Amino acid sequence: MNRKVCILLVLLSLLSCHTDSDDKISNVTISFHFSHLWDGTPVTNEDFNDIKFTIENGERLSIERLRYLISDLTFTNPNGDVWVIDAYNLVDVTNAENLTFSPESSIPGGVYSNVSFTFGLKNEKNMDGVYPDLNSTSWNVPQILGGGYHYMQFDGKFLTNTNVEQGYNYHAIRAVDNSGDQITYPQDTFIIVNLGPVTLINNAMFQIEMNIAEWFKNPNTWDLSSLNQMLMPNPTAQIMMYENGQNVFSLKSVESSP
Amino acid sequence: MQHWLAHISLFLTLIGLSCSNEGVDAYSPTPSSLKIPPLFQEKILNPILPSDNPQTVEGITLGKKLFFDPLLSGDNTQACADCHMAKNAFTDTRRFSEGIDGSMGTRNSMPLFNLAWNYDEKFFWDGRVFSLEHQAFQPVTDPGEMKSTWVQVVQKLEQHPEYPVLFRRAFGQSSIDSILVTRAIAQFERTLISSNSKFDKFLMGKSTLTVEEQNGFDVFMDENRGDCFHCHGSDNNPLWTDNLFHNNGLDETFTDLGLGKFTGDPADNGKFKTPSLRNLAFTAPYMHDGRFTTLEDVINHYSEGLKHSPTIDPLMKKVAQGGVQLSAQDKADLKAFLLSLSDFEFVINPDFNTQ
Numbered sequence: 001m002n003r004k005v006c007i008l009l010v011l012l013s014l015l016s017c018h019t020d021s022d023d024k025i026s027n028v029t030i031s032f033h034f035s036h037l038w039d040g041t042p043v044t045n046e047d048f049n050d051i052k053f054t055i056e057n058g059e060r061l062s063i064e065r066l067r068y069l070i071s072d073l074t075f076t077n078p079n080g081d082v083w084v085i086d087a088y089n090l091v092d093v094t095n096a097e098n099l100t101f102s103p104e105s106s107i108p109g110g111v112y113s114n115v116s117f118t119f120g121l122k123n124e125k126n127m128d129g130v131y132p133d134l135n136s137t138s139w140n141v142p143q144i145l146g147g148g149y150h151y152m153q154f155d156g157k158f159l160t161n162t163n164v165e166q167g168y169n170y171h172a173i174r175a176v177d178n179s180g181d182q183i184t185y186p187q188d189t190f191i192i193v194n195l196g197p198v199t200l201i202n203n204a205m206f207q208i209e210m211n212i213a214e215w216f217k218n219p220n221t222w223d224l225s226s227l228n229q230m231l232m233p234n235p236t237a238q239i240m241m242y243e244n245g246q247n248v249f250s251l252k253s254v255e256s257s258p
Numbered sequence: 259m260q261h262w263l264a265h266i267s268l269f270l271t272l273i274g275l276s277c278s279n280e281g282v283d284a285y286s287p288t289p290s291s292l293k294i295p296p297l298f299q300e301k302i303l304n305p306i307l308p309s310d311n312p313q314t315v316e317g318i319t320l321g322k323k324l325f326f327d328p329l330l331s332g333d334n335t336q337a338c339a340d341c342h343m344a345k346n347a348f349t350d351t352r353r354f355s356e357g358i359d360g361s362m363g364t365r366n367s368m369p370l371f372n373l374a375w376n377y378d379e380k381f382f383w384d385g386r387v388f389s390l391e392h393q394a395f396q397p398v399t400d401p402g403e404m405k406s407t408w409v410q411v412v413q414k415l416e417q418h419p420e421y422p423v424l425f426r427r428a429f430g431q432s433s434i435d436s437i438l439v440t441r442a443i444a445q446f447e448r449t450l451i452s453s454n455s456k457f458d459k460f461l462m463g464k465s466t467l468t469v470e471e472q473n474g475f476d477v478f479m480d481e482n483r484g485d486c487f488h489c490h491g492s493d494n495n496p497l498w499t500d501n502l503f504h505n506n507g508l509d510e511t512f513t514d515l516g517l518g519k520f521t522g523d524p525a526d527n528g529k530f531k532t533p534s535l536r537n538l539a540f541t542a543p544y545m546h547d548g549r550f551t552t553l554e555d556v557i558n559h560y561s562e563g564l565k566h567s568p569t570i571d572p573l574m575k576k577v578a579q580g581g582v583q584l585s586a587q588d589k590a591d592l593k594a595f596l597l598s599l600s601d602f603e604f605v606i607n608p609d610f611n612t613q
Contacts, residue, residue: 049525049569064525064572129301129494136302136377138491138500142479153488155572167572229575232481 027106029203030073031257032117034091034099036066039213045096051159055216059224061158061168063212066093068152068172069139070193071125072118075107075200083107088121088131090139100205109200119172119245120151120190126174145232146176146183151190154215158224168228170215172245175238186235189242195251205257214248215241285430287314292374295453297461297496305374305448311391311441313448316428321446323424324439326612329414331358331404338397338443341367344611347537347604348450353548357402364514366548369541371452371604372534376501383530383546385503386520390447394440408436415439452536452604453496460598461493467598474595477588481575484560484582484592488573489532498536498599503529504571507564507581508545516546518569528569539600553596557589 036043038053043063051062071088089101120126128147129135141148154170175189195206216222220240231237290313292305307313324330328337341355342348348370355363365383373381373390380386381393397403398411415421415434422432429438457475459465467475477484479492489506491498503517505528512518518527530546544550550559562580564570575582584592604610 132301132303135494136375136497138488138495140487140492140494142481142487142492144476144479145481157572164578165566165568167570167574167577169572230481230485 025108025110028109028200029102029106029257030085030200031100031102031203031205032070032073032089032208033205034070034101034208034210035252036093036210036212039211043093043212045094048094048156051157051165053213055158055213055224056218056221057216057223059158059160061224062156063154064094064157065153065155066212067091068154069120069134069149070101070117071121073103074114074116074118075112076114076116078111078113088125090134090137107200109202111197111199113197115195115198115206115251117193117195118190119193119249120174121149122190123174123185123188126190141173141232144178146174146178146185148174154212158228160225166224166228168224169231170241171232172241173232173238175235175242176233177235178233187239187242189238191242191245193249198254200254202256205255207252207255209250209252210248211250212248215244218244218247220244285426287316287428287430289313290315290318292448293451295451295458295496297453297458298375301494301496302375303377306377306379307374307448308389308391311444313445314428316424317442317445318449320421320424320428321442321444322610323420324443325446329418330398330406330411330439332406332410333358334414336404339612341397341403342370344607345540345605347371347452347540347601348610349541351542353543355403357400358405361402363402365546366543368531369533369537370447371450371536372497373450374448375497378501380501380503380531384516384520385531390444391437391440394443394447395436398436398439411439412436450604450610452601454603455536455601456598457493457595458496458601461496468594470591470594471598472595473588474591474593474598477584477592478595483584483588485573485575486535486560486592489571490535497534499532499534501532503531504573505529505567505569506560507566507570507574507577508549508559510565510567512567514547525569528567529571535596536599537601537604538596539602540605553593554589557584557592560584561589 048063051060053063054060067090069088069090073085075083085103085105085107087103087105089098091098126148128143129140131149134140134149139149141150151172152170155168157165157167160166172189175186177184177186220243222244227237292307292313294305325338328334330337336358341350343350349367353366355365355367357363368383379389381390387393387396398406399408412434421434425434425438426432428442456465460467478486489500489504491500503526509528512528515527517529518524538553542551544556550556560581561584564574564577564581566577570577
């Protein structure tokens with residue numbers, strides 16, 4: 001009798017395992033790695049502090065500080081179901097920190113018609129002072145500009161037409177007009193970066209590239225002689241950054257990761 | 259029966275002896291967690307507390323005694339507290355610190371508060387030391403400061419009537435070494451928390467700003483005027499520093515390389531740690547070399563006095579014009595706001611004084 005019970009339990013357990021492997025869709029973990037280029041030439045922090053890059057408008061510049069926020073990794077399947085990894089990551093190129101973002105959440109493996117992330121923060125998540133880690137690194141936007149957080153801090157120096165070094169602060173935030181009595185927001189300036197369709201079978205590492213030169217190129221040829229500093233309170237400049245940022249990021253590859 | 263009674267009696271005696279011995283030699287320091295101010299708790303990440311040097315009542319008591327004791331100097335004339343006075347938010351009023359033999363340093367003594375929130379743990383104006391414990395090593399043996407040796411210091415402490423007992427209470431051993439000395443001092447220094455300025459109270463709804471202070475805050479936060487917030491934080495960061503290193507346009511050429519001397523990277527030349535703007539009412543003179551005696555001098559520097567150099571931070575605005583060109587009213591109001599960050603309770607806190 002005991003032997004029969006044992007055999008039954010083993011069979012049941014084997015059947016159980018079999019059923020699991022057939023019916024459950026295994027989850028996969030996701031990592032995003034960010035690398036940086038200047039029109040095809042790799043850029044790291046070792047290239048910083050040297051006036052060696054030329055923008056579309058002709059000015060030569062250096063990069064001294066580059067960090068930006070990405071959030072909301074979003075996976076949409078062909079049925080229209082959406083998985084959002086509700087997290088953010090401050091990519092710090094200056095210190096080569098957080099270049100790889102590996103959120104704790106996983107998503108079901110399978111076919112996705114689109115993967116995207118947000119450059120910056122969507123408005124409803126861009127609340128003033130609510131993220132202690134971002135407050136601790138002074139990533140805030142002043143409340144006189146609507147509060148919340150920077151999307152990007154991109155600083156360096158360029159050579160003026162008289163060959164003098166001049167600082168620039170290409171800081172992207174939510175476009176805001178505070179010239180009147182009330183703050184108004186002319187348009188959203190966070191950027192949804194669409195990476196296209198992917199099929200995820202195993203844990204995956206998305207290799208994302210930022211072409212830094214693109215921030216100065218298309219559709220607005222950026223003129224650093226007139227747009228270099230005090231750009232945060234300038235909604236026109238913020239909208240131009242938003243427009244130029246549409247094609248800054250691209251997906252280089254998706255690699256299986258352990 | 260008598261046999262069993264004898265055994266029980268021996269057992270109880272041994273227990274009694276054991277308890278008695280514990281009473282003499284036991285090492286049971288009392289944990290003393292940092293009192294994290296509500297604004298800090300709400301706004302920023304937790305402080306850095308090393309796992310190998312937990313805060314204890316006994317460690318802090320010892321650290322405080324060491325901090326105020328001139329015994330640490332070569333000729334028993336100078337304590338840490340001589341250059342880091344409580345009434346000056348733990349700096350002093352001199353431009354340069356003076357060593358025991360009268361020699362003058364080249365840097366202004368740094369104020370000491372909220373040190374546990376220095377997340378990168380880079381200390382000194384040039385960031386040359388990692389961790390608060392390691393920072394405390396240097397002034398004791400610096401020939402321009404306390405000019406002692408750790409052999410001498412340890413010898414004096416071991417021969418002292420009180421210290422061996424205090425070290426045993428704090429660390430469980432009466433043998434003393436430099437590591438334990440610096441650990442104790444670091445524990446005390448971490449308790450130096452400043453969080454009760456008028457502006458803190460304003461943020462907590464317990465005070466109101468004057469019109470001048472409010473406009474000064476707006477100047478501070480306005481990228482078109484002061485643009486101070488990129489380096490010094492905001493109402494969302496009660497530290498009022500980014501604890502990073504910048505060249506803020508003081509000089510065209512450098513006699514003191516600052517961070518660059520430590521890293522060896524020319525791109526770091528002329529960079530110094532951003533000081534907190536808390537407690538400016540007590541911490542003059544200002545800058546790493548104490549060159550400015552008043553807050554007006556400091557504000558004028560950013561408004562009209564910036565000097566270009568290859569490593570000047572690009573966050574410095576309108577360098578070609580000398581700076582951001584604040585109006586006289588904005589300058590006065592900015593000063594009023596900056597002074598609202600001073601914590602008058604901190605400088606008289608009896609926990610931080612010898613009294």
